[in-house]
Amino acid sequence: MKKTILSTACLFGMLAVVLGAFGAHGLKELVDIQAVATFETGVRYQMCHAFFLFAVGLLPSEYLKSKKSIYVCTIIGVVLFSFSIYLLALNSLVAFDFKLIGIVTPIGGLFLIVAWAMTGYGIMKSKLIK
Numbered sequence: 001m002k003k004t005i006l007s008t009a010c011l012f013g014m015l016a017v018v019l020g021a022f023g024a025h026g027l028k029e030l031v032d033i034q035a036v037a038t039f040e041t042g043v044r045y046q047m048c049h050a051f052f053l054f055a056v057g058l059l060p061s062e063y064l065k066s067k068k069s070i071y072v073c074t075i076i077g078v079v080l081f082s083f084s085i086y087l088l089a090l091n092s093l094v095a096f097d098f099k100l101i102g103i104v105t106p107i108g109g110l111f112l113i114v115a116w117a118m119t120g121y122g123i124m125k126s127k128l129i130k
Contacts (some may be wrong), residue, residue, distance in 0.1 A: 005057035005071050009014060012078060013050035019043050021085065027089075035089045042085030049078050049112065064122040075113035080108025 027036050036107040056070055064070070084105045091099060 001067055001071070002057050004127075005053055005067065007055035008071070008075065009050045009057060012046055012053065016043050016047035016050060020048070028095065031089065035063070035092065036112055038085060039089035042089070043113070044080040045085075046078055046082040049082075052115070052119075058122075063126045064119065066118050066122055070097055070115050070122075071112045071119050077108045077115060079112030080104045081112060084108060107129075 005110065008091075020040070023036060023039040023043055027039055029038075053071070053074055056064065056067060056074075061067060084101055088099065088102055088105070
């Protein structure tokens with residue numbers, strides 16, 4: 001599980017850098033400034049959660065019993081939250097109206113909140129951390 005979590009953290013971090021560079025350099029000519037800012041929000045949350053996964057992956061299993069559940073919630077959260085934001089920011093470039101999928105953004109945010117809450121609860125409940 002540790003290798004999977006850390007590998008996913010690397011993938012999310014790498015994609016955040018690539019998408020951040022695209023947002024900073026490629027999007028400005030294609031969409032308005034508000035869409036660029038929206039896109040950057042998705043990148044920021046994705047990168048923060050890449051670091052979060054690194055922390056979760058590096059914590060000893062004795063400290064955090066629910067790593068798999070935290071991992072799954074984080075994956076679902078990033079995909080629903082950040083990736084829906086990317087699509088919404090690029091809405092003006094395609095014929096499909098991505099505003100229809102905008103409902104998944106707050107659902108993704110809820111999954112991220114749950115992942116953080118589970119991590120906090122697990123750490124507080126751990127008898128090994130004083």
